[in-house]
Amino acid sequence: MPYSLVIFDLDGTLADSFGWFLRHVNDVADRFNFRRVADGDIEGLRHAGSREIVARLEVPTWKIPVIARHMRRLKSEHLADIALFPGTETMLRTLRDGRLQLALVSSDSEANARRLLGEAAAHFSWFDCGASIFGKATKFRRVLKRAGVAPSQAISIGDETRDIEAARAAGIACGAVSWGYAAPKALRALGPDLVFERMEDIASFLCGDAEERTGEA
Structure with missing residues (x-):
């Protein structure tokens, strides 16, 4: 979907x-x-x-x-x-150009997140930060409500097992990246919907859907 x-x-x-x-x-x-x-x-x-x-x-x-x-x-x-991973800003801009809404849910503060993202922060429509270590599912549900999006239309992308667990609890799809804190093997063991090996793979996959929606409009 x-x-x-x-x-x-x-x-x-x-x-x-x-x-x-x-x-x-x-x-x-x-x-x-x-x-x-x-x-x-x-x-x-x-x-x-x-x-x-x-x-x-x-x-x-x-x-x-x-x-x-x-x-x-x-x-x-x-x-x-601390720097953004190479290709992050380009990937985010490509998603926004593909008419996807972007949100950030992090255990860090919104102020830290915005400073880290720099100009790339402008690509995000929603920030819900300060999540507890096991509290992301609640944040996901709140973002869905604010964005007016059904769970079936959302995907979370993270690098830890708790990101996958929170997505499952919130009823949304989950993607895992292979370059973060958790080992790829540990992430794959939880059966995420998608595993991204490279930053550019995120836009390549998700913008295929966006292009289909644009063509249908």
Whole structure:
């Protein structure tokens, strides 16, 4: 079915922030008293789901919102160290030119997201940021309502297992990118509707639907 709304994640999907995260995660671990991440832990964590990662790092559930707020503040101080993945702006512009509505749902703040996106922020019609680690499904439903789009007409695109789980909970299709935080094998194990190997593949696939709609208009 053709999609009319594409809901993007930010970190690991559009923004290349994994390196920044690894450079700062152990300082955050020390501050909030959870287990540090050793170099040998990284690949195993990339194959784990969000709940398993929280358990492995021994993060108390009640601390997660506090840690998330701290990470947003910390990230705002280092946005110059984080760039969009190559081809991101072109891909977003191609989708908008194809008459697709774009939304951003992220655990980061809207201010950080807009600063990171720069001029590319103008391609988005909807921002719903500050999502909790397990709260994206609610955000997806809210964006659908604001956009006036049925779940069957929307697809989310992210880089973590929780993005796929949230899309399923919200009743929308899900696409996974292979270049983000989670290992591609872990994402494929959850059976996403689409897996994108390259940034340009997103527009190539989704704009095929858009061109069909334009031809029918």
